Amino acid sequence: MADFGTSLDRRRFLKLCAAASAVTALPLATRPAQAKASAVYWLTWENLAKAEYLAPYLAAGGVPITKGFIGSDDEQFAKLRAGGGSEWDLITPGIDKAELYIASNLLQPLDLSKIPNAAHLYAPFKTSPLGKKDGKTYNIPFYWGINPIVYRADLMDKEPDWSTLFEGEKYKGRLAMRDYALEGIVISALYVGIPRDKLFKMGAKELAECKKALLAQKKLLRTYWNSIGDLTNLFASGEVVCAFSWVPPYYDLKARGLNMGMAKPKQGVIGWCDSLAIPAQSKPEGVEAAHALINYLLGPEYGKLLAVGGPYAQSTDIARSSLTDEQQERIFVKDLGVMDSFVWKENPANYGDWVRLWNEVKAS
């Protein structure tokens, strides 16, 4: 989520050093097969692994968890590519990136029989092809949300939609987009009217159309934001009145007394989903423990804790009935029909072209 990897290089370097020493020590440290793992190593976002979320799991005798935190999805991918796979039993990639992990042979298939809670996945996740290959499941959806438009309701006269971010001359110099090629371009595609099923399969012609819209949009923007904390500040100081955002600023600034609005444009809302997956090099006892942890993370205790604390929705409906209407509303599961209007992020095959286009727009 927080894609703001300033300390990325240092972390990667330290991990590489650790990996290097681990490789040298490997022949000596072969673990006896099928013994119960002393710890399960989970690489994840810090806000998903709060101690109170995991307390019921540990109380029930779950294998202790050693956590590692990621700064960005790219960092996680790079870490595994650089040989960090043997360090972790469980990782947390965005499901739109799943095919990259699978194609790079970084993951091992999941044994769904050991994850009974998987039966309760919401329908769109059950049927989604993402994270699956040759009939095997490698990534199981974990939790999800939407990236809406957030705006200062006190400073705008009507609810914005995507066109506001492209034509809102009235708000010129007070709009913002995230500095992220995938979402930025998809939004422009939604705005110019590319059909839903072609959003992630655009060719040169469609991309050129998007570029034109994005170049025009750039003149209206105050900035491209990089961290959600930064965007929250920009809203608070009034530098930005309306932006393609994540959900947190809406609640954070409301709590601080600002009249915030959150818009889910009818052209389509970008939905995201992070998955759980087991690295190919994870040892059998670690795999065993990881399956147990996955099952807990898709279960009712964790689901309720995440819904109340996050607030985020897990990928199963198992905890939904234990939530109040208001709690359900906050995590977008009150009316399950809206899920159908979400544009679930995918990884375009020509993503390199997307990034180049994005840089061209920014450098123009």
Add this chain to the structure above:
Amino acid sequence: MASLEDTRRKEFAVLATPAVLFVGAFCIAPLALLFLYSFYRVDFVAMVPDLNLRNYATVVTSETYRTLIGKAMLHGALVAGFTAVLAYPLAFFIAMRVKVYKAALLTALLIPLYTGDLVRIFAWRVVLGAEGILNTFLLWIGATEQPIMALLFSTGASLLVLTYNYLPFMVLAIWIALELLDRSLLEAAADLGAGRFRTFRHVVLPLTLPGVLVGALMVFALVIGDYLTPQLIGGSSGVTVISAIHDLFGAAFDWPLGGAIAWVLMAVLVTLIAALATLALRSRLGRALLRTR
């Protein structure tokens, strides 16, 4: 029996080895690898060692990357120039006029460096923002009717904050040059009839130019490497060649193209610095200064 020469050589080997190993392992090796990758091709998630110059062709023919590299050089040079002009009087004051509080002043100068760049950047936002201190003041005195939006999230704002960020490096470089300046030369100049201004113009400035040059090279390189400040202060035009490389390495997983841009940038930088250094050393002044102590 080992001669003194042998002992010296061994001693040198022992002392130099850690540095050589460190630079070799953590600087040269990754760069070499990056250089190799820059001739690869990306196929989805695999880097194919199908060696060719396609990536370099992309960099050279792409207006985007050319512009970004040019912009990096321009901004580096501008900020180096701004800091030099601002730093010289300050360094002069500290070196020549301050006696008792010299250490305190230099420390004060360095304090902003300890606060971390994000803190400094956000402090500037508070000053320059649409509802920031400066705009509020300008509105209050009636100098403007609308807040001046370009104070923040513009190229100018980015250059301002970069200048502020790297000023201490320039001050330190010039200060050291001024401290090393033989004071008897100033007396000699006065003795020979030069007033303050001409002493500065004919003696102090030429003899401290190497300090300015060192500072300029430092600031130049630091500005080119700083993508955070333009990103957070420069607004929608805050993209830098470094952040473009970052995007290619991270999001796009196009290490070969990223590597090619990085190497072109490095080549341009090295050529520029080498040309500057050659020019400086070939000049009469450079030759004269090089021969002094």
Add this chain to the structure above:
Amino acid sequence: MERSESELSGDAGDEGAQSPLLVARNLTKDYGPVRAVRSVDFTLRHDSFVTILGPSGCGKTSILRMIGGFEAVSGGELTLDGVDITAVPANRRPVNTVFQQYALFPHLSVRDNVAFGLRMKGRTAEMAKRVDEALAIVRMEAMADRFPAQLSGGQQQRVALARAFVNQPRLLLLDEPLSALDRKMRKHMQIELKELRQRLGMTFFYVTHDQDEAFALSDWMIVMNHGVIEQQGAPQDIYRRPANAYVADFIGGANLVPVTVMAKRDGVAGADTPMGRIECPCAAGVAAGSTAFLCLRAEHLVLSPAATARAFDGVVTHVIFQGDSKIVEVEGAGRRLTLTAAGTDGVEPGSAVRVGFDDAHAWIVAG
């Protein structure tokens, strides 16, 4: 050049109608609470070589720096050619300086270093010619395009000289300019300096702590100690008739034998000495009834003197061989005395000797 007694009192003695070049009156320098120069008076004549001599920390450099304008005057005044220059900044004084470490501009060639002063004064028309002349005088024409770092110490010294005198100052200040050179080079440069000064006809004000150098160069000497002038005069006079025990000891290391002054009249004192009663000229501060010192130069003491001479017995304690002569240290007259002697075979430590001197060389100074 002999000078009359009256000149010893401190006045530099104007020659004829010519007014003095520089007059220092009550000149004082304080560094915080430390008084480095204590209200000194002196006068410099035109066309003379003046050295100011004293141990380090005596205030001699402070005086030079006040004349050069590099240090503010704390008290008193300086007059150059009748003009009060006390408050004139260095760059407006018709004075030039040769600095101890030369202070050549490292970024300028020899030619540009020498031309610097003329260029600052805007005398560009005559510049090239005068720089060439100056370089020719110090025999550095061939090095004109070199940079200071390419020159030897002696060459840098010459450039520093040329850079100063090319401006034709009324007064050239030299701050221990030879101290960085080796002994041989120093001797050589002393001769060059003396000739140069005569050729240029300007006044040199030369600071040194080396008395040999001062004797070799100067026609007027100022001896300083602890911020005051102990004595000034022609070198021979100072050597022969030191004003006090300090000068006698500092200049040429005279043997000082304590005596009791019995009477004094017209500059002649009668004193009781271990060698009997003596009557000889004495310095100004000597008073009847006080203890003073008989001042005997090493070269005036002789071994095995003629029977008529004044003499005393002693025992040799040290002998230092010096080529054509020897330095002999003798214990006698209640003191250790040093004398120089030639051809004294058989004199060795422990020898009993008789030491004598001629009354004509005797001089009494106050304690």
